[in-house]
Amino acid sequence: MQTFGLRHSEITQAKLFDQYPQIATEFDSAIIANTKENCEIYAPEINWYLSHANADEGTKLANVYRLFQTRLSIYDNAPYKEYSLEVPNTLAIIGNESELTQDFITQAQEFDCILIPPTNISHISGELGAFKAVLNDGNEIEFAQAVLFVNDENLPKFLGIVSVQDFGSAKDILALLSKRLGTYTYKTTTLYNPHICQYHQRRPDSNGNGYCHKCVNVCPTFGVSKNDSLMELSFSQLNCMGCGGCIATCPTGALDFASFSIECMIDSLKYYQNTVILLIPEVFLDTLRDISLPSHLSPLIIPREKFPSEVHFLSMVQESNHSMIFYSPIISRPSLEAIKLVNDIYQAICQKQAIFIAQDRETLQTLYNLPTPLPHYSYIPSPKEARRKHFGERLRYLIKDGDFGTIESGESGEMIRYGRIHIDESKCTLCNSCVGACNVDCLSANAQEFALQYNPSLCTTCGYCIPSCPENALRLELSGIELNPSWFETHILAKDELFTCVECGKPFATKKSIQKIKGVMSSHFLGDNAKLRTLECCSDCKVKIMFENV
Incomplete structure (x- = not known):
């Protein structure tokens, strides 16, 4: 089987393919190809690039090879697991008897519809294909999908329940619901490591909540939810829409994106050295139909738009040794804060902008010639390496021995937070309760020196150590990142002698x-x-x- 299959490329210089023996223009089968036939994985971005690139054939083929390698990295490293369930044609129409609901039912010929007045419903539970409405009289109605003709903030978070106000017509709604009928398949979207999660089985705060549940706060569906009684997170791969917003906001790296994990990214970036990356979520390629791409841009296509964090952006800039362009009509708040953080770092150190944002085609075309060379650095994180350690290692290289002042962390104070722990040493008894509370190793005990140590670059500023101290000796300051070598060093916060x-x-x-x-x-x-x-x-x-x- 051929690794990469490329057909109808209009690249006529056969000698160019000698540099890329993995690419075949004639093949019986391939792992990845730009056609849907005779391959395991279809890569539509190849055709998109070839039809929009204004470059010579050598440049085109080099970028096609990069796109193929990115797909191969996902194929080799993405820990997908496929699931399936059956979705019958039962459809609940949740609304009152009216001309509008009756007209919709008339158009829904493919479905077995039942009208349920919202005032009759006690609660709804279940999932796509197996929902259940418990009525006020104790009776139950089962249905596979539902359409809401009333306002409800929570029910549309379920996959399989839609609100009419989110669509332009009944035809659009029915087209979506029809696609899910029969055997519905879906894949793993979110990877979770509870050992470094700062919510999992930890003591709640004074309000009864966990100290960190940013992933739940940003999730637009029931893809991730929390149980404050058990202090555990629950993940629904079915209800997850795969946007990746939870990935960008996780401070420890306990969450990773299955379809483009850190391992996938690092493996892909090997092929983007000395390039200007044009980062585009695959779901938005269709918004760039009538556009011409200059030869110096190398597209990097990612599955979705909301998952890039400060680690992703800094890695792309350093591995490509150029500033980059991120095109996405939708950019999550965590990603926006991450972009600002990385840009502030490069402005302070290099007096250059690292990441340019375009949310529409017109803006994108004005950014083509703005990226410039930046310092190159390659780093391979260890498996399951904490996000702050990965970010810190990359930032340490950029700073070297310099002192570039302090930059602020995220504007919201909720998404991306950096800062320091301060201690009243006169109160500290070195009981090490704070060390036991910390699960990212920023606080540690030095048995030889009888000292409490702290590394600010590893700290996520979750604040869990503060109430863990029985002497009230600790204080958290969201002071940002200090761009000097001492930020990455382990400091002694408190010290004592043996009795x-x-x-x-x-x-x-x-x-x-x-x-x-x-x-x-x-x-x-x-x-x-x-x-x-x-x-x-x-x-x-x-x-x-x-x-x-x-």
Whole structure:
């Protein structure tokens, strides 16, 4: 089987293909091809590029090869899992008896319709193909899909329930619902690592919520939801629309995009060195039908629009060693904050803009000649590497030994947050409760130095360590990123000396912890010299003293 199949390309110089032996113009079967026949994966972006590129044949073929390799990276690395379910033709019309609802039912000849007045419904549960409406009288009605003729904020978040106000005509609604009939297949969209999630099975905050649930906040469907009783996230690959918004806002990298994971991206970017990347979500290629692409732009096609984070953007800029253009009519708030963050970094260090945004065709054409060369850096993160570590390693290279001041983190204070933990060292007893609370290793205990250590570049500023401190010694400041080498270093926040047992001389605690205990307990033991002495004893000697005074 051929790896890449390219037909009807209008690239006539046969010698050019000698540089790309994986590409065949004549093939019986291929893994990836620009035609739907005789291949496992159809790559329509190839035809889109060839029909819009204003470049010589060598440049065209080089960019076609990059597009093929991106598809191959997804094929090799994307941990897809396919699912399927049956969707019968039962359709609930949720609305009151009216000319509008009756007209819709008349047009829905393909469906078995039932009209349910909204005032009769207690609640609705289920999923596409198997919804259930529980009525106020206790009866139940099962249906596969539904159309809402009333306003409801939550029900349209289910795949399979649509609101008439989101469509232009009944014909458009019925066309969408018809596509789902029969065997409906879908794939994994979101990858989740609960071990570095800052919501999973953690103590709730004072409001009963988790300290981090940004993914839930940005999700427009029921693709991800939270259970504040169990402190666990739930993911529905079925209800997920695959936009990727949750990926961009996750500070730890606990979430990754199945169809274009970090591994996929890094593997793809190997082929984009010394290029100007034009980043385009595949879903928006059709909006660029009448356009001419200059030869110096190399399209990188990604599955969806909302998942790129600061790590994705910084990686693309560094691996390509050029500023880039991101074309997308829709850009998520987390991605916008990430773009501003990366641009602020490059303005401070290089006095250049790293990422140019175009949300329409006219703006895109004005940006063609604006990207410029930038410092090149290649970095391969370790498997499951935390996002802040990956970002920090790339940023460290850019800063080197310089000091470029401080840049602010995300404007909202909710999506992308950077800052520092501060400590009142006089209060800290080195109990290490904060170390136990941190799951991204920005706080650590140094047993040799008897010190509490902190690396600000790894901190997600989730704030979970703050109430974990029994002495109220910690404070969080959302101060942004300090563009100097010390930002990436491990600093000592608090330090102490060992306290030795007054009986046997064995070290068993820190001086501050013993002072704290004595301050609390001494007043309770006044007049009892034996008990007062036990406050300065190790566990073995404490028992001996107590028995000696029985």
